[in-house]
Amino acid sequence: MIKSLYTRVVLTFLVSVIGGTVISFLMATWLFRDKLNENMQIPLLHFGKDIVRIYDTFPLAEADAFVRGINQLSSYHIRIYEETGQFQSYGKLNGNKPARVTMEQVRQVLAGDIIQVNPSRVSTILLGLPLPTDAGTKALFVESTGPPSTPFLLKWLLNFSLYSLGSGSLLILVAARFLVRPIQKLTMATRRIAAGDFNVRLNIKQKGELGTLARSFEEMSHDLQQLEQMRREFVSNVSHEVQSPLTSISGYALALKQIDIADSERSRYLDIIITEAQRMSKMSDSLLKLSLLESQSQQLQLTTFSLDEQVRRVIVALQPQWSARGISFDLHLKTALLTADHDQFNQVWTNLIGNSIKFSGDGGVISVSIKQDSKSVSVRISDTGIGISREDQKRIFDRFFKADRSHSRKYSGSGMGLAIVKQIVMLHQGDIRVESELGQGTSFIVTMPVTTPAD
Incomplete structure (x- = not known):
């Protein structure tokens, strides 16, 4: 199981890039299949017909010598087969492996057929033509050893790049939605907490960094909810505790304003006011002391x-x-x-x-x-x-x-x-x-x- 967010992002990017590349390659190849086949087949056919005309014009020995010296052999490889299966090759393969020619294909060409071999149905890699000579008909097989034409290749690469960008971006958008969804939940939960709603449940099941963050966020929300409850109880308790002595002080202070009050009653009222004031002072001192202890701002000696x-x-x-x-x-x-x-x-x-x-x-x-x-x-x-x-x-x-x-x-x-x-x-x-x-x-x-x- 992939837990790390970093690993998920990297793998998502790699999968999107590789997947987009494969998809775009298949799309570009499928859309340009006929043009690519035509781009490879026509030069092979023209070159093969040129070779046929050479052997039709010159005697066999001179034609062989002429073919060996033509410049186009740098991009083409020629094999001329006899009925027995023996052949002569002309040109260089440039490190490429020659295409396989079967005796059935040789017999087809000797019978006058023109065959082309394109196993991937994308491009013709081998073209077979009958080759009439003064020594009898032979089978000519031509294959290309060079790249397709430059304009076509540039056009194909351009389309391939566009398809790759489009499909890769689509895959990243889809994958990013799954990665961003937990963050969106956290954002909405943050707004709810900022609005005073601490009853937040994210329901994020992931176990990586986002899962840890979500659980920490829920714990923080629970702590804030408890803190808010404590704050409300604190305000309520303080109001209740302060109200009683304030009521007594206010009541007895008003009573002292009476002119005809006895000295003994006046002294008793003053004692009550002093007692209630001391009670409030003691409570205030206790609150301050507890606040210092809870904040740990008071250093232990x-x-x-x-x-x-x-x-x-x-x-x-x-x-x-x-x-x-x-x-x-x-x-x-x-x-x-x-x-x-x-x-x-x-x-x-x-x-x-x-x-x-x-x-x-x-x-x-x-x-x-x-x-x-x-x-x-x-x-x-x-x-x-x-x-x-x-x-x-x-x-x-x-x-x-x-x-x-x-x-x-x-x-x-x-x-x-x-x-x-x-x-x-x-x-x-x-x-x-x-x-x-x-x-x-x-x-x-x-x-x-x-x-x-x-x-």
């Missing part, structure tokens, strides 16, 4: 640090949150070193442990453990909180997604934390997964390679 010590420091930093609610920690932190961006992983543990604290009940227990082998190190953070449904677990790492929307007011947040965590882990060639049951708690497992991504 790789350092080797103690992973267990980093986790302990994060837990200590979050003490005001968990100690106020009577939450305790069960730590199994095996000594481990990690080569990664220290600040980014500090944010990973802050988000994960912060979520465990947020969704755990008062007096709950959060377990944190570290395991390491020769290839990777894993951190497991488990709580005894409200848990996550199996359906929500599929989208838990999507930005703006919040499991258990009915408690969204109780558990404040922008829904960006886990999306940022996953992006940081993926940038470090790691993996994060969730295990959870409703009402039984949640576990997040982060697995990182021991070696650095650059290694």
Whole structure:
């Protein structure tokens, strides 16, 4: 099977040229068959009659001597046969193989017939005439050893070239249609994508460069379709998340314009406005941070640090949150070193442990453990909180997604934390997964390679 587009184009060109040449040769030969035969036959006949007149005019010996000296023998070859089959030849073959003469042909000529031999039905290559001499009738066979006349040959070549050009061009046009059809499909698909239609199927079965291009194009179309869907969801989510605090800020700002409002109510309204503004600021900061992570424009500052010590420091930093609610920690932190961006992983543990604290009940227990082998190190953070449904677990790492929307007011947040965590882990060639049951708690497992991504 021919897979390469280059090979296909070359073979198509060669087949078209060779096929056009063969077709045009057959057409030109068929159209000029009679003229070509006439062009070869008439000179042979005239030359043969001239030889007959020489032998009719001179005695046999003088005629033989005269024939041997004529100039036309440079383009003709003569054989004079006896009844016994013996013959004498005159002239040079110029490297050509003499035409075959049978005894049946010799007898026909001796009987007075004029025969011509043209096995291809295109041109006469051998002409036989009776040759009366003073020693009796003999058989004269004349064949041409030179090319056809120049004017006729030029005319034949001109027509042959025209037919070759026409038939070859027709074949190339037909073949090019099959080569260009996939490109036309790609062009139309490109226009559809440019118009916003990403649901494109090319159905190109080829396996060469065009097939690879078509499959890559379909994959790109699928990715663009997903990207467009994500963009729409992003705009919808941002609008929804921003609308709520803006509504609160606008409403309480209008309430502050009232003259007879109490100082305590005014202070409460201002606190709400400040809280909502901080919420919007935090969401904006999270969006910017996630955008930088996804674009990889933020360079990783790789350092080797103690992973267990980093986790302990994060837990200590979050003490005001968990100690106020009577939450305790069960730590199994095996000594481990990690080569990664220290600040980014500090944010990973802050988000994960912060979520465990947020969704755990008062007096709950959060377990944190570290395991390491020769290839990777894993951190497991488990709580005894409200848990996550199996359906929500599929989208838990999507930005703006919040499991258990009915408690969204109780558990404040922008829904960006886990999306940022996953992006940081993926940038470090790691993996994060969730295990959870409703009402039984949640576990997040982060697995990182021991070696650095650059290694």
